[in-house]
Amino acid sequence: MKCGGLICTNPEINKWFAGSAKKQHADGSVRVTCAVEDGVGDRPLGFYALATVAEEISNLPGVYHPFRGGEHFSALQLVWLATDKGYVDRGLGSLMVGEVIRLFARVGPEIGLPHLIVVPAEQDYERLVGFYDGLGFKPYKDGEAMFLTLPEAIDAVNKTEAILRQLREANELAS
Secondary structure, rough: OOOOOOOOOOOOHHHHHHHHHHHHHHHOOEEEEEEEEEOOOOOEEEEEEEEEEEEEEOOOOOOOOOHHHHEEEEEEEEEEEEOOOOOOOOOHHHHHHHHHHHHHHHHHHHHHHEEEOOOHHHHHHHHHHHHHHOOOEEEEEOOOOOEHHHHHHHHHHHHHHHHHHHHHHHHHHHH
16 A cells, blocks of 8 residues: 555544554555545545454344354445545545445455445544435444445446446447
8 A cells, every 4th residue: 555645534534544554454454445646646535445344143134154153244344435635525435435336246246245334433424324325325233334235236336337338339429
């Protein structure tokens, strides 16, 4: 991971990004992906961090393969998502979550990850719940966290790709 200098509106995220992100990325406990502007260097406009986690079977609907025979299953968690202060409300967060959903739809079936989960930050909880709800996530754990199922992610990606194909075809006809 070669990026640094992001300052977002959440002090907890700033502290983690400046102090722990590179170490946790290097040791494999999270995978950090930075969005940078072409030709501007390594200063990120935003980033997201993903990890696989063990979620309690009783928390979410569905049928799962228990982890080590217990009461947990593997899930993908969007641990952190942030945009630099100068890029808030400019669509970058939605683009990054879209990339996370595409990644989840691709690798989820291969490694057995039935859900993508996120725990909205307390600092801006109501706005974040609305943000993730608008992207198809549903609440669980009494609203403490949100999830997107693998079939929903795959469906969303397929619909997006179909729309992009139609737009390309329309542009080719217009040329």
